[in-house]
Amino acid sequence: MKITNRLSWKYVRDEIHHEILSGRYGPGDRLPRDADIANQLNCARSTVQRAMQDLSDIGLVERRRKGGTRVHPEPVTRATLDIPITRHEVEKKGARYGYQLIRQEEMSAPRTVLAAFELTSPVSMLRIEALHLSDNRPYMLEDRWVCINTVPEIRDVDLKIQSANEWLVLNRPYSRCDLRFYAISADQKMSEMLGAKIGDALLLIERSTWIDGAPITTVKTITTPGYQLLTSS
């Protein structure tokens, strides 16, 4: 007799999750095969498959063909971050969004930018500096490089009107996105731009994107003092 058909794959997932956390299976241990679990819980293998897929997504177990399923040997806290288009972020707070293009210049990418893309030979890129405003006050400073080869259309976009941030997110899909977060002290220039004091601690978000191995853009987003980045869920 089936356990029930009300209980979803989530029930199976939580059941397994519970068994792992109760100590029945420790880090690195191998779990029974899907079919056996299905048998034991009186459900279809496909239901176990879905449950396991989810446990794998959150990093609790590792699955390999033929290798079976085992508890992740190094448990991690996995979190999801949503980074919206800056305009939406500002408007969601009820503030008026503003935008200033500071600089736009085509030039050969410096070593540090090439490094972010894991490139060695020089590439021509469009450098863009811009300031995002919230209610006319500085909100975020953006230092961006766009690969001309990959995104030639960027030349025809009027970046005084639409921010590169928004145009790229809306028009250029990416297949890979690397993010890094770190803290820096505001230097003279940043403090002027952002209305901060020299030496203020600022959160910096660096993002690089590729499409099928070809570099699209890399951007340093420098936030104002006190800025906090939160997880979604």
Added chain:
Amino acid sequence: MKITNRLSWKYVRDEIHHEILSGRYGPGDRLPRDADIANQLNCARSTVQRAMQDLSDIGLVERRRKGGTRVHPEPVTRATLDIPITRHEVEKKGARYGYQLIRQEEMSAPRTVLAAFELTSPVSMLRIEALHLSDNRPYMLEDRWVCINTVPEIRDVDLKIQSANEWLVLNRPYSRCDLRFYAISADQKMSEMLGAKIGDALLLIERSTWIDGAPITTVKTITTPGYQLLTSS
């Protein structure tokens, strides 16, 4: 005739993804129902369902019963972060991990801690301060509060030997985890502990966890200067 059975649901996903990014469907637009797409692409509805589920997971579309599927009105960059147990993080870099308990004290949680848990009435908690070391050099400073009611066993753990970080991750599942990232300037105490200079910009990671609505722990992880947090994929 079926298109093929080699092409997985990922093909369907990418097909739809492409249609969205080509401008055929803009932010907020409604997509055809799964059944129609299945028909058009000559595949089963379940295949479209899986593809759509994935697009929904990465935040590209929104799905609602009866409401259908529509392109997410505010496109986001969704990223996944893996935060490992600090010991593993250090060891993975090839360094020797060390750990020092600085303080352990049971007391009533202050207002700021209650706020992190969205609580109003006072609760007794265990306050733990500890320092993680990498090759005998300071690596991370941890300022933690553990809810005694939810995790009474914490009293019996010898925190001079095993870090609360590791014990909790291994023994206490959570159903909710909030993270926040921001930058601060090192004050006198932090600079002493971490071997930094006063005023150095430090990345701070704050994490709070709950199990079924009951608070487990909240921790401020203060990193050393130059620390970078990277996305996994």
Added chain:
DNA sequence: TGACATTTTAAGTAGCTACATATTACCGTT
């Protein structure tokens, strides 16, 4: 014993049916 080919295994994918569930859409009544 070691290198290489073959078999076996367990997860991954696709397709189908049937039913559940959450909304929207509609329609009738007041």
Added chain:
DNA sequence: AACGGTAATATGTAGCTACTTAAAATGTCA
């Protein structure tokens, strides 16, 4: 026109079968 109940509908879930694929395990031969 406002309200409320009902029907219609698109997605969500469960179960089953069949087949694919990666990789571990085994066997074979030099």
